[in-house]
Amino acid sequence: MQKILVIICAIFSFTAFADTKLSVDVSIDKLTFQKPPKGVGKAGILIFKTANVNNNGIVLNINNVNNYFDSQIFVRPTFLGFTTQFGNYGFALEAGSIINSLNQTELQNSKLVLDDNQLNLSGEYFSFINPDSSVKLKTFRLYCQSMVNTGANSNIDTPSNDMTANCFNFLTLNGNYAPNNEAASLEYEGIDKGEKTYLQAQIKSFDLRKNQINANLISAKSVSNDNYFINATDVNLNCAKDEDLKTLDFDKIKKACLNRLKIAPLKANLLDKIAKSTFKLDIKDITVQDKIVYFTLNNGALSDAASTTYINNLLLNCRKEVDSDLLDLTMVLRDCISYARFSIAEVKNTRPDEKDSSVKNITVSSANGALIVQAEVKFLGIKAHVSIYGNVALNAVKKQLIVTVTDTKLPLGLNSVKILMYFLKKNLISKDIAIQNNIITIQL
DSSP states (O other): OOHHHHHHHHHGGGGGGOOEEEEEEEEEEEEEEEOOOOOOEEEEEEEEEEEEEETTEEEEEOOGGTTTTTTEEEEEETEEEEEETTTEEEEETTTTTTTGGGOOEEEEEEEEEESEEEEEEEEEEEEEEEETOOOOEEEEEEEEEEEEEEHHHHHHHEEESSSHHHHHEEEEESSSTTTTOOOEEEEEEETTTTEEEEEEEEEEEEEEOSSSEEEEEEEEEEEEEEEEEEEEEEEEEEOOOTTTOOSOOHHHHHHHHHHHHEEHHHEEEEETTTTTEEEEEEEEEEETTTTTEEEEEEEEEEOOSSSSEEEEEEEEEEEEOOOOOOHHHHHHHHHHEEEEEEEEEEEEEEEEEEEOOOOEEEEEEETTEEEEEEEEEEOOOOOOEEEEEEHHHTTTTTTTTEEEEEEEOOOGGOOOOHHHHHHHHOOOOTTEEEEEETEEEEEE
């Protein structure tokens, strides 16, 4: 999300203009821009209703009656020009201007206010297309506010003129394009390191502030490599942001966010076309703080061709090291093995060819690889309390979680690892779970 918004801000950034004090207030009917093949030549059109431009004290106020001032856009590497039937005007560009990196963009029915204090862009439609990515926004308002710079030897505060940097510290995206418009609509497609990503969202609000990121999404859909699908609704997110962030540093953004995070509530459906499985989740809360992950699940259902497993009332907390990536399952499991506590009210599995079985009141604790599991098991109408003791390890190279059972407490006073493993082998039917002797190997 941050990448998409920074691209939008950069298109209209003050840094596009060289040594220019500029303010713009323009109502745009339509703007189209297509980069010429060699970076020189005609590049699109600008059709507007009104324009008020102050360029280094030279003021231009235009009411475009009868479309007399409709413009043809002309570009060179260091110049952006507009040709009308009444004459030409333009602006000098820096050699490294963001405009020189644009391939294609379009605005429809939009209003832009740009000055030393703000970037305020609202519109019915916006698109940005490059060879490796595309962004589309509908019915949106994007607002960036200048941050105040206070020099060590200065008696007054002055606003920063780097609007891209300003947007990292004060940015708001919402659907306030028109009265009663609830949300901005966003579509993003891109390829990064060979991975194809598609994102679609209805954004009620998205805010970047000095030290935090906040988002309220009515709905969101994500597709990775046409195989992994995530649909979510009612997404409310708050996370930390590096106060000194002034450039697009994804590692910094992700690291800060994933070390202080709050998401609540969240409903999501996950579809894995490769594994042919679906996972429905009703999440109450996800919190990361003080190097601990807290996760509360109201209920969930994991389905594949053979069966459906239902999970109710899951509570989890486990260690989260500062450098660990919560989006990397291997790192998450590595940290949880060192310290984890979780409980599940019930896990119930249904298969078409067998009677239902369930496990209730499950508690699991892990500390430095030592594992203790306690549960109430129901199978074929029989209820029993079971305790399992063992060790858990992670093979990061083979992406395997390996559980070695060392002791048990079974009904009728039995302490038999063999009986337990027989029971598990009969009921844990999955191509990703292998059981041999007292070792359970789970392929991640």
